[in-house]
Amino acid sequence: MVELNELLKKLQERTSAKFEKMPSVVLKDGAFNVTKLPVDKPEWHRITDLVAVMFDLKSSTNLEKGRKPASTASIYDAGVGGVVHIFNYFDADFVDIQGDGGFGLFWGERRYERALCAAISIHTFSDDFESQLEAKWSKAPSTGFKVGIASGPVLAKRVGLSKHLDMQEPVWAGRPVNYAAKAAQQTEPGKTLVTGSVWDAVSNNDYIAFSCGCAEGVEGGVPSLLWEERILVNIPDAEKYGQVLKSGWCVNHGEEYCNAILNGDTYRAEIDETSRSQLTLLASGSEGVKMKARKERRAERMILESEVLAMRGNRRSTFNKLDR
Ligand SMILES: [Zn+2]
Secondary structure: OOOHHHHHHHHHHHHHHHHHOOOEEEEOOOOOOHHHOOOOOOEEEEEEEEEEEEEEEOOHHHHHOOOOHHHHHHHHHHHHHHHHHHHHHOOOOEEEEEOOEEEEEEOOOOHHHHHHHHHHHHHHHHHHHHHHHHHHOOOOOOOOEEEEEEEEEEEEEEEEOOOOHHHEEEEEEOHHHHHHHHHHHOOOOOOEEEOHHHHHHHOOOHHHHEOOOOEOOEOOOOOOEOEEEEEOOOOOOHHHEEEEEOOOOOOOOHHHHHHHHHOOOOOOOOOOHHHHHHHHHHHHOOOHHHHHHHHHHHHHHHHHHHHHHHHHHOOOOOOOHHHO
């Protein structure tokens, strides 16, 4: 016999107890360790800035139709497995897979650089994955990986049953994972969509912002701005003023640029002032509303920084201002 009423009553009491006594929040910038996330004590670990790269296989339901389970399995294995290899290669700090998609999280040193290199690699990989798929199954629906990137503060904890390792998962409370998922949902393969804060962090990197100048693999052209403005739907704040990147790695320069980005290089002398002014226009926003959004994001980062300072001064105290 199942004692349903007792279960529901216990949950009711548990909810009320959790709301009564807020958990403590411990700042873990520079010392975050996902294996040390608490599960049975009321304590969350905070990272001030985390980058989430979400990926999602387009038309995965249609890929299964009329196909043998083993064929579908090989598509998932090649596709999703390939993306996981990329995350691992670029030192993602955490990877979560949910069937036909998932996400990689990056924190600490060079988080934006690693995340962007991973995302651009997913684009390049996705192009090859799709052409191999089409060559093998000519009637396969058009597919590929949709990628969205977002960043911001998160609170993390292992949620679940403390004595059952298979019934607990790290939970990443905050906007980055949520917004990266929204970004991935509303884009298509070959168009990496990033939110406002991600653009703020990477737009001054010439290796990320401008092309190498190759056209269809032929060298010698003039470098151009690679990004376009995109307003993200279903994002209620200044993060919605995003940007989309439509290119993967160049066959001639990809490796060189990828290494430059990971080394922290940002400046290319060959970018002329006309191209840079294009970027300035894009970065600051040609309309007042985008300027305002950028200011809002900057103000938010300043609030975060002051919170971090306050928390550093008072490390283990309860930190309840977060539900603002
Ligand atoms: Zn090139």
